[in-house]
Amino acid sequence: xxxxxxxxxxxxxxxxxxxxxxxxxxxxxxxxxxxxxxxxxxxxxxxxxxxxxxxxxxxxxxxxxxxxxxxxxxxxxxxxxxxxxxxxxxxxxxxxxxxxxxxxxxxxxxxxxxxxxxxxxxxxxxxxxxxxxxxxxxxxxxxxxxxxxxxxxxxxxxxxxxxxxxxxxxxxxxxxxxxxxxxxxxxxxxxxxxxxxxxxxxxxxxxxxxxxxxx
Amino acid sequence: xxxxxxxxxxxxxxxxxxxxxxxxxxxxxxxxxxxxxxxxxxxxxxxxxxxxxxxxxxxxxxxxxxxxxxxxxxxxxxxxxxxxxxxxxxxxxxxxxxxxxxxxxxxxxxxxxxxxxxxxxxxxxxxxxxxxxxxxxxxxxxxxxxxxxxxxxxxxxxxxxxxxxxxxxxxxxxxxxxxxxxxxxxxxxxxxxxxxxxxxxxxxxxxxxxxxxxxxxxxxxxxxxxxxxxxxxxxxxxxxxxxxxxxxxxxxxxxxxxxxxxxxxxxxxxxxxxxxxxxxxxxxxxxxxxxxxxxxxxxxxxxxxxxxxxxxxxxxxxxxxxxxxxxxxxxxxxxxxxxxxxxxxxxxxxxxxxxxxxxxxxxxxxxxxxxxxxxxxxxxxxxxxxxxxxxxxxxxxxxxxxxxxxxxxxxxxxxxxxxxxxxxxxxxxxxxxxxxxxxxxxxxxxxxxxxxxxxxxxxxxxxxxxxxxxxxxxxxxxxxxxxxxxxxxxxxxxxxxxxxxxxxxxxxxxxxxxxxxxxxxxxxxxxxxxxxxxxxxxxxxxxxxxxxxxxxxxxxxxxxxxxxxxx
Numbered sequence: 001x002x003x004x005x006x007x008x009x010x011x012x013x014x015x016x017x018x019x020x021x022x023x024x025x026x027x028x029x030x031x032x033x034x035x036x037x038x039x040x041x042x043x044x045x046x047x048x049x050x051x052x053x054x055x056x057x058x059x060x061x062x063x064x065x066x067x068x069x070x071x072x073x074x075x076x077x078x079x080x081x082x083x084x085x086x087x088x089x090x091x092x093x094x095x096x097x098x099x100x101x102x103x104x105x106x107x108x109x110x111x112x113x114x115x116x117x118x119x120x121x122x123x124x125x126x127x128x129x130x131x132x133x134x135x136x137x138x139x140x141x142x143x144x145x146x147x148x149x150x151x152x153x154x155x156x157x158x159x160x161x162x163x164x165x166x167x168x169x170x171x172x173x174x175x176x177x178x179x180x181x182x183x184x185x186x187x188x189x190x191x192x193x194x195x196x197x198x199x200x201x202x203x204x205x206x207x208x209x210x211x212x213x214x215x
Numbered sequence: 216x217x218x219x220x221x222x223x224x225x226x227x228x229x230x231x232x233x234x235x236x237x238x239x240x241x242x243x244x245x246x247x248x249x250x251x252x253x254x255x256x257x258x259x260x261x262x263x264x265x266x267x268x269x270x271x272x273x274x275x276x277x278x279x280x281x282x283x284x285x286x287x288x289x290x291x292x293x294x295x296x297x298x299x300x301x302x303x304x305x306x307x308x309x310x311x312x313x314x315x316x317x318x319x320x321x322x323x324x325x326x327x328x329x330x331x332x333x334x335x336x337x338x339x340x341x342x343x344x345x346x347x348x349x350x351x352x353x354x355x356x357x358x359x360x361x362x363x364x365x366x367x368x369x370x371x372x373x374x375x376x377x378x379x380x381x382x383x384x385x386x387x388x389x390x391x392x393x394x395x396x397x398x399x400x401x402x403x404x405x406x407x408x409x410x411x412x413x414x415x416x417x418x419x420x421x422x423x424x425x426x427x428x429x430x431x432x433x434x435x436x437x438x439x440x441x442x443x444x445x446x447x448x449x450x451x452x453x454x455x456x457x458x459x460x461x462x463x464x465x466x467x468x469x470x471x472x473x474x475x476x477x478x479x480x481x482x483x484x485x486x487x488x489x490x491x492x493x494x495x496x497x498x499x500x501x502x503x504x505x506x507x508x509x510x511x512x513x514x515x516x517x518x519x520x521x522x523x524x525x526x527x528x529x530x531x532x533x534x535x536x537x538x539x540x541x542x543x544x545x546x547x548x549x550x551x552x553x554x555x556x557x558x559x560x561x562x563x564x565x566x567x568x569x570x571x572x573x574x575x576x577x578x579x580x581x582x583x584x585x586x587x588x589x590x591x592x593x594x595x596x597x598x599x600x601x602x603x604x605x606x607x608x609x610x611x612x613x614x615x616x617x618x619x620x621x622x623x624x625x626x627x628x629x630x631x632x633x634x635x636x637x638x639x640x641x642x643x644x645x646x647x648x649x650x651x652x653x654x655x656x657x658x659x660x661x662x663x664x665x666x667x668x669x670x671x672x673x674x675x676x677x678x679x680x681x682x683x684x685x686x687x688x689x690x691x692x693x694x695x696x697x698x699x700x701x702x703x704x705x706x707x708x709x710x711x712x713x714x715x716x717x718x719x720x721x722x723x724x725x726x727x728x729x730x731x732x733x734x735x736x737x738x739x740x741x742x743x744x745x746x747x748x749x750x751x752x753x754x755x756x757x758x759x760x761x762x763x764x765x766x767x768x769x770x771x772x773x774x775x776x777x778x779x780x781x782x
Contacts, residue, residue: 020324020400027396031430038438038471042453042464050459128450129458148459151451155442 025193029200032163036204039159040211043152053146059136060125060144061153062116063213069112070209073164076105077202080195090185092178099175099191102198106168113161117154127154156208163201170194226326227740231333232312233633235303236626238337240710242299244703245344249292251700256280256288258693260675273352282674283372286355289672291346293358294380297480298387299340301614304622305483306391306429307336310398310422312633316731317419319407319748319770321741324400328393335390342383346376354380357672359473362454362465366446374447381444388437391429398426407730409750413507414769416729416754417500420507421486424514425479432475439468466528470521478517480614481581482510484621485552488574490754491624492556494727495571496563497765499755502555509548509555516545526594527601535594542592549585553578564758568725569643573624576651580616584609587662605665611658623647623706630713631720635737638717642709646702653699660688726766729754733770 018026047054057063079101086094120126124133129147136144174194177183183191225231255264267278274284311329315322323329346353354376356365368374402423406415415423443465445451452458454465493500500506522530522538556578565571587609590596600606623646630638665671669682669689676682676689723732730750734742748770756767761774 018404020404023403024325024328024396024400027399027430028392031392031396031434034431035434035438038435038468039442042438042442042468045464045467046453046459046461049461053459127445129452130450146459147452151445151453155445155451159441 019189021189021193022196025196029196032200032204036156036159036207039156040207043156043211046148046152050146050148053148055134055136055145055149057214059138060120060123060134060149061213062119062137065112065116066209066213069109069116070205072105072112073109073202073205076102076109077199079105080198084188084191084195087178087183087188087191088185092181092183095183095191096175096178099171099178103168103171103175106164106171110161110164110168113157113164125150125153127151153212156212160201160204160208163204167194167198167201171198224330226322226330228311228315228323228326228329229633229738229742231329232308234333235307235311235336236633238333238340239300239303239307242295242340243301243304246292246295246300247700247703249288249295251697252280253285253288253292254693254696256285256674257676258690258696260677283352283355285674286357286672287347287353287376290355290357291343291353294343294354296614297358297476298384299336299343301480301618301622302391302476303336305480305618306398306422306425307333307394309418309483309487309625309629310394310426312629313731314398314401314419314422315405316632316734316738316742317416317729317754318402318405318410319730319743319750320401320405321743321745321747323397324405325397329397332390332394332397335386335393339383339387339390342379342386346379349375349379352376359469360443360465361469362443362446362460362462363456365465366443366452366454366460368447378444378447381440381447384440385437385444388433388440391433395426395429395433398422399430402426407747407750410730410769411750413504414750414753416486417489417503417506417510418483418486421482421489421510424510425482428475428479428482428514428517432472432479435468436472436476439465439472442468463525463528463530466525466530467521470524473524474521475514475517477613478513480618482513484577484618484625485510487621487625487628488577489556489559490727490729491570491574491628492559492578493755493757494628494725495566495568495574496560497566497757498559498563499753499757500555501558501561502551503753503755505551506555509551512548513545516541516548520545523592523594523597526597539592539594543589546585546589553582553585569638569640569647570624570628570725572644572647572651573620573627576647577617577620577624580612580620580654584612584616587612599668600665602671603665604661604669604671607671608658608661608665611661615658616654620650623650626710628725629731631724632731632734632736632738634714634717635720636713636717637720637724638713639709642705642712646705646709649702649705650699653695653702656695657692657699660692664688664692723768726764728756728766728768730769733768 079098083095083098083102086098123137123139124135124143126132127150129151132143132147132150134144134150135141171194174190177190222230225234252264261279263278264275264280267275267280270278270284275281280288311323351373353373354360355371355373356377360380364370365377368377371377402419442451442453446453446455446460452460454460454462456462489500489506520538520542522534523542526535587605591600591606591609627638627643630636664685667682667685669676669685677686720736722734722736724736725732730748731738733748750769751772752767752769754769756762758765759767
């Protein structure tokens, strides 16, 4: 975005050439980084302290399904970038199409996560320590892992899911505004900061998928 | 604008600052009321407290404080003072009020988010206060909420109140992040023409670094509080060793937040004091750039010292050496600041107005608190001193002697700008003198009590033979504490009397140089009536030989150039 375009959106001079909304979003994302850092740090400490409570990758959790879900979320980041590129060129139709696609992909991600949660809790993989009885996908007799596995899994993926839900919720408003012609080639800050948030949520998921499901 | 828009759901940074001022002074009073009950019990254990009969049977029987209530008192005193009094007084009040005025802008970058930040803080305070009115009483695991006591209702005896504590902290964290991102964006993007980074007053620098600490620290506490809430409600065991959780993990998460929080609680006060000292000494602040780098250094070092709260927690002792060295390093920027304050005062033509007295007290008391901090930072010394009244003395010398004296200085200094009236100088000085005296009488003897082995949060010292000989000191402290509390009535009277009856203030009653003093007192909505001031110089140009009044306002042009304002 050109500096002139930014200046039309918000008043006042800018030190770094970053307009208010965008700067505010970056600072907010910094706080989000620290929030997930706390959760991930706690997970790492608990996992190193109690390795016996964490099952082998893929035994309890459905890695192929989640890999598909990860792919869907990455695709939604691509459509988000396309939406941004379209409005930068002033293409209203492209903006609407790609925003709508991003909303749909976000909803599909949440749907698959809901299915995953349902199946896992039926298999005894729950956050409550006294009810934890994960038998894994093969359905053997032995309880795999321990309650910390369930607790950390649902806390981290749950907070990520909450962030995706908030993102989809806000994205719906962005999309409605786009359909009403609220953005133009000179004024599209809302799309840009929505994109920043969405990419952040995507990035967090890639980290979570790696450390919770794969290793 | 209607009354509601103008004074209640206001987006004007000055009104929001004033709203924060009233709310956090209320919570300061709540914290004080809890403190004198603690002192009654420690000084006169087993004796019925005056008016104690008003408390329900679950708190005090016949006016005698129960142990269950006592632990609620110490928990909630710490919680209210740290989260709902000192932090909003420093940041909520003065970051909101001062940043746009000192930078020469009409308002914050996000006025509506700013309004939400205030209302969420108030909501959080109400949730916390509600703890006293639920059936099983307020939270009772200490303000640090150490697990597993905080995580298990069967150990603490409190269910709902412990959960309210966690919920309140999560809401407060949200408020704090919203406020901080506003301050950061405003400082970066909304400086008046000519207001370069190195022409900003030190108070703005301190608030800016504080906001960065807030944005990064509070979310960690929020995450930890949510995990604790899960332990209490849905039955996870993150912090309960019975099912494999880690009690130490809570301490690490809490203090990873907690130590940056300590600097959130002192850096703004250092900034205010720098402004006031230069004004009272009628000299430019000594070592302006060094002061800024010291603030930045303290802000950075604050992230790598949290383990010094945990020397005796069972943490790997190898780590103690590391944390000890990083902690002692903080003495370097702190000493830079102290010597620069002394350098500012040196040969100054000092005006002992009431803000100046508070600022001078800040420097003196912060040095005492800083030195006892060096004791506690040294792991071998901390081993006998940890969890004693020595720690209580230390925290109160920095948080009351430091932060709260800084706050009183700030309130008296900026009161005319906030309300357009002067505070009564005689009452303000009397309040200062009594507070300074009784503060030292309360907290200095605590160093001796702590060295003598008196444990903090102790319900009844007379139960221990080694403390029986010191009970006289405890009685002395308790009487002084009651007098300290009573002295605050002078402040309350002065505050409300001056609000309505105080002498009308001119735009610049202290003859200060920074931009807020170029606006009317109180500034109108938009601060300079649509005009943005242009800045030509730094904020501390006192005793300037070529200036006509011995000081320069930042917006005064150099001789021979016309004053300009851009619309």
